[in-house]
Amino acid sequence: MKVVQSIERAFAILNEISKSPAGISDLSRSTGLPTSTVARLLYSLEKLDVIEREDGKSIYRIGTSIVTMASSVNPTQRLLTAAQPHLRGLVETLGEAAGLAIPAGYDVHYIGEIDSPHPVQIRDWTGTSLPMHIVPSGIMFLAHWPDDAVEAFLKHPLDRFTAQTVISPLAIRQRILEAREKGYVWLFEEFSEGINSIAAPVFNHTGSVLGALHSHGPSYRFPAEGMEDVIAQRVMQTASSISEALGFVPNQISK
Amino acid sequence: MKVVQSIERAFAILNEISKSPAGISDLSRSTGLPTSTVARLLYSLEKLDVIEREDGKSIYRIGTSIVTMASSVNPTQRLLTAAQPHLRGLVETLGEAAGLAIPAGYDVHYIGEIDSPHPVQIRDWTGTSLPMHIVPSGIMFLAHWPDDAVEAFLKHPLDRFTAQTVISPLAIRQRILEAREKGYVWLFEEFSEGINSIAAPVFNHTGSVLGALHSHGPSYRFPAEGMEDVIAQRVMQTASSISEALGFVPNQISK
DNA sequence: CAAACCATCCCATAACGTGGGAAGATCTAT
DNA sequence: ATAGATCTTCCCACGTTATGGGATGGTTTG
Numbered sequence: 001m002k003v004v005q006s007i008e009r010a011f012a013i014l015n016e017i018s019k020s021p022a023g024i025s026d027l028s029r030s031t032g033l034p035t036s037t038v039a040r041l042l043y044s045l046e047k048l049d050v051i052e053r054e055d056g057k058s059i060y061r062i063g064t065s066i067v068t069m070a071s072s073v074n075p076t077q078r079l080l081t082a083a084q085p086h087l088r089g090l091v092e093t094l095g096e097a098a099g100l101a102i103p104a105g106y107d108v109h110y111i112g113e114i115d116s117p118h119p120v121q122i123r124d125w126t127g128t129s130l131p132m133h134i135v136p137s138g139i140m141f142l143a144h145w146p147d148d149a150v151e152a153f154l155k156h157p158l159d160r161f162t163a164q165t166v167i168s169p170l171a172i173r174q175r176i177l178e179a180r181e182k183g184y185v186w187l188f189e190e191f192s193e194g195i196n197s198i199a200a201p202v203f204n205h206t207g208s209v210l211g212a213l214h215s216h217g218p219s220y221r222f223p224a225e226g227m228e229d230v231i232a233q234r235v236m237q238t239a240s241s242i243s244e245a246l247g248f249v250p251n252q253i254s255k
Numbered sequence: 256m257k258v259v260q261s262i263e264r265a266f267a268i269l270n271e272i273s274k275s276p277a278g279i280s281d282l283s284r285s286t287g288l289p290t291s292t293v294a295r296l297l298y299s300l301e302k303l304d305v306i307e308r309e310d311g312k313s314i315y316r317i318g319t320s321i322v323t324m325a326s327s328v329n330p331t332q333r334l335l336t337a338a339q340p341h342l343r344g345l346v347e348t349l350g351e352a353a354g355l356a357i358p359a360g361y362d363v364h365y366i367g368e369i370d371s372p373h374p375v376q377i378r379d380w381t382g383t384s385l386p387m388h389i390v391p392s393g394i395m396f397l398a399h400w401p402d403d404a405v406e407a408f409l410k411h412p413l414d415r416f417t418a419q420t421v422i423s424p425l426a427i428r429q430r431i432l433e434a435r436e437k438g439y440v441w442l443f444e445e446f447s448e449g450i451n452s453i454a455a456p457v458f459n460h461t462g463s464v465l466g467a468l469h470s471h472g473p474s475y476r477f478p479a480e481g482m483e484d485v486i487a488q489r490v491m492q493t494a495s496s497i498s499e500a501l502g503f504v505p506n507q508i509s510k
Numbered sequence: 511c512a513a514a515c516c517a518t519c520c521c522a523t524a525a526c527g528t529g530g531g532a533a534g535a536t537c538t539a540t
Numbered sequence: 541a542t543a544g545a546t547c548t549t550c551c552c553a554c555g556t557t558a559t560g561g562g563a564t565g566g567t568t569t570g
Contacts, residue, residue: 018324043518062325062328064333065266066328291530292527292529295529
């Protein structure tokens, strides 16, 4: 089937406008369309509240209807969709499960995962929640909280899950600093004996932490000897790609 | 000029989808368009990343390109545009200046105003900032902060601007409670001798406070004898209309 | 003050979107 | 399991509808 021409053109124009507001002839040049065509499309879009302009002026910008539509999308849903292909890629290169989590109070909530191809694999945690201090995604979330919020967290009871679970506020603070600096965290058998895992943060377009990407596997094979750093790089890189897919611009200079 | 048919139809479909994701025949029914037409438009929109669907399924929902476009709009800009007609209306009915402000740290930042038609009028504060405790918009912002944030605010030095300025933490706490309950605040000559003002909050689509609407005038005529409540109602009503224009749904039931 | 630029409007032309309908896919009820 | 109901996808002849050249008038620039 063929894409309807006028719609394709309308969205070409919209994309230009969203990059930076512009007038008819600017848009005619940037899209390569005749001015009369651009004028007609702009007229239509304006009538439909898709774009707007200052009363007299003829500089068009994105209008209310776009914002309204966008506000109807569930951020979690969006994270999942945007991340899907990247998750797949990560699972393929690592050979281990990879998934996504979002913060929910003092817990980490698992929202999606792609399982490892290995016959020996970790169960899928999707839909469940775990305390922040026992999983790397949680440490990553804490690392992006203001200090007083972290202190409040450290004051509430911190359960021990395995012999390795770190529950000392001092050690957790240290670990948070390290997470901030490195951009990832490894946790070894702190939630469950025999499971190691790593996580890196995913940012939304405003630069705040929307969720975390993690990968985990049985400790006998994950991470493979001396591969901690290589894996960390891959995970961070994948997390960055997801952030970018969500509109996050790295090294953003706030205006 | 005439609105381009396919574009009009495409956005009719998009609006339906943003209300709730749907398939071809649902949309055909809700828009009154032939299924083949809907199918073609959906195909086009999907190719352009305006809508998306789960791999196999055919339930369409709003896609990345819409969200990306929307994320490019400056919330303050949007507030100003959406509020414009409502501000005008308020100035007309009250006969006094009305404007908008947003929170900025412990200050209130004035972003726009429409002046009173009176020859005797207050200067336009657009672009300037004032401490929260001396203007009603500021009290309104404080009223929507969590208690511990308010306490932190009250601990920092609170300057006196006029003989009437309330700087006692106790009195400000009281005033905040009243603001929460009533949904508006009057302040009488607390920022400057001879100026009275009132403010009400404006919410965004998530229900958080985006800014505040205020109106002010010379104290010798504003508010007119016994009109405090009537004016308050008008201001609150206008603020609500602006909130709704921004996608805020009153009495929202979170799902 | 002229030249360059821009938004808007008009209209003849045919390209393009349209929608009926068929075929295939999927779901539902018994 | 099976038939019917319902849905999505595909095709194609038709003519409605989008198109773009160009003219007009307004605005900015040098």
